[in-house]
Amino acid sequence: MDERAVLEELKKYRKMDLKYEDGAILGSMCTKPHPITKKISDMFFETNLGDPGLFRGAKKLEDEVINNIGKFLNNPNPFGYIISGGTEANITAMRAINNIAKTKRKNHKTTVIMPETAHFSFEKAREMMDLNLITPPLTKYYTMDLKYINDFIEDRNNKNDISVDGIVGIAGCTELGAIDNIKELSKIAEQNNIFLHVDAAFGGFVIPFLDDKYKLDNYCYEFDFSLNGVKSMTVDPHKMGLAPIPAGGILFRDKSFKKYLDVEAPYLTDIHQATIIGTRSGVGVASTWGVMKLFGEEGYKNLASECMDKTHYLVKEAKKLGFKPVIDPVLNIVALEDDNPEETSLKLRKMGWFISICKCVKALRIIVMPHVEKEHIDKFLGALTEVKKN
Ligand SMILES: Cc1ncc(COP(=O)(O)O)c(C=O)c1O
Missing domain, CATH: 3.40.640.10 (Type I PLP-dependent aspartate aminotransferase-like (Major domain))
Known part of the structure; x- marks a missing residue:
């Protein structure tokens, strides 16, 4: 294969991967690295x-x-x-x-x-x-x-x-x-x-x-x-x-x-x-x-605050819809009580949402990483509400 063909072929595989910026990755502790x-x-x-x-x-x-x-x-x-x-x-x-x-x-x-x-x-x-x-x-x-x-x-x-x-x-x-x-x-x-x-x-x-x-x-x-x-x-x-x-x-x-x-x-x-x-x-x-060096203390402080604000937004909106967090947010991690987290997460996955589940308690787990925006949270909660209705 020549170089162009190799790269074209690789692109096909890369396209199969989820992208952080699409907001569907809600259960990962990793995020898009700084450019x-x-x-x-x-x-x-x-x-x-x-x-x-x-x-x-x-x-x-x-x-x-x-x-x-x-x-x-x-x-x-x-x-x-x-x-x-x-x-x-x-x-x-x-x-x-x-x-x-x-x-x-x-x-x-x-x-x-x-x-x-x-x-x-x-x-x-x-x-x-x-x-x-x-x-x-x-x-x-x-x-x-x-x-x-x-x-x-x-x-x-x-x-x-x-x-x-x-x-x-x-x-x-x-x-x-x-x-x-x-x-x-x-x-x-x-x-x-x-x-x-x-x-x-x-x-x-x-x-x-x-x-x-x-x-x-x-x-x-x-x-x-x-x-x-x-x-x-x-x-x-x-x-x-x-x-x-x-x-x-x-x-x-x-x-x-x-x-x-x-x-x-x-x-x-x-x-x-x-x-x-x-x-x-x-x-x-x-x-x-x-x-x-680039971010400094100030940069990481802002990042932590942004993620925490979005975490509290998620909890507030989830509560309005009747979902209950296991504990108040300590960090930018939210666990929502669910009677069958395995089934709920599988249904969500079929709809394109990738969250994970807890083992120590029956709950769905969402990590509000820097790539997660409020609009993703709104859409996700909409999908969760739909799953729980059916
Ligand atoms: C508290 C804690 N320790 C260790 C690990 C393992 O890290 P890694 O997946 O980078 O090996 C994780 C991963 O989620 C974690 O949350």
Whole structure:
């Protein structure tokens, strides 16, 4: 095939994809990347951060971008990587917890407390590392029950039983956007010398930029490294950061955690490698760097406010039509109660609307990402009303 024919053929496939701007993608945590990232992707497309000695510019950018993210997460001295996504970031944090636990005790299953609302990437980590996951009950705000955690740890300590190695708190849970009480979890973690990982894959680029007027009394919005117990955090530029996929982020409190991740990599320019993935593109790094410079704090604040305003609009209009949100919006995620979410979402899909459903509660899930406009919300609610009538 000649070049023109190849491109023409590819166009046919691309046409089969949905487009964010059409507004039918209502269940995704990704969105149309910022336009500047097209040029950046082109500039960095052959870079490989798996071999950082060969791509020193891209590696320097990665260090800078981790520092820049660290700044808005109140960490002046972070260590981390821009990797393939939240899944890899969470698995990396679980690797650290597991390897730290192994330095303390052999023949012991690493035990981690996390909520039922945790993303399924943790299930992959459990399976890979044979972790013992403890899931405390949820409060009516869909956050982890702190008393249960305290009692559980105390009980284990009293019995001199196998101790808890890690706690995972979620800052913006996938299904509902709820934020665990990271401040209290941090205290528990510190008191008991437990590693606390915060999954802020979604919330990391929203919560720091959220205007106070959107904050609810029932949630604690402190979630970052200013809390001493927090040792690592997932924060994904390819979600609300407007970077193109793949750009997930893992940040540790400082470089002392690197030794728990390093394996020897003798044939590379750097003789140790800490990331799970070896060969990895520098596009996510450079794009994240670019969008953050261009947007600045002000840009992300405006973005968060725009998404929150549209979220409240969706909730208000949905209520008028008789649909009930599971919780008031914490972030730009809305879950609407539904007695048969599987069936409703399938019917909506046939009408061209792509939402998702919750597992922790019977509900339809809509993410009000930057590409979702009020007119899409109106049309979607019209379709939902029609589905529920039939
Ligand atoms: C809270 C949270 N953590 C982790 C992930 C996984 O991210 P990714 O799909 O980029 O691997 C998601 C994805 O939706 C998420 O919502």
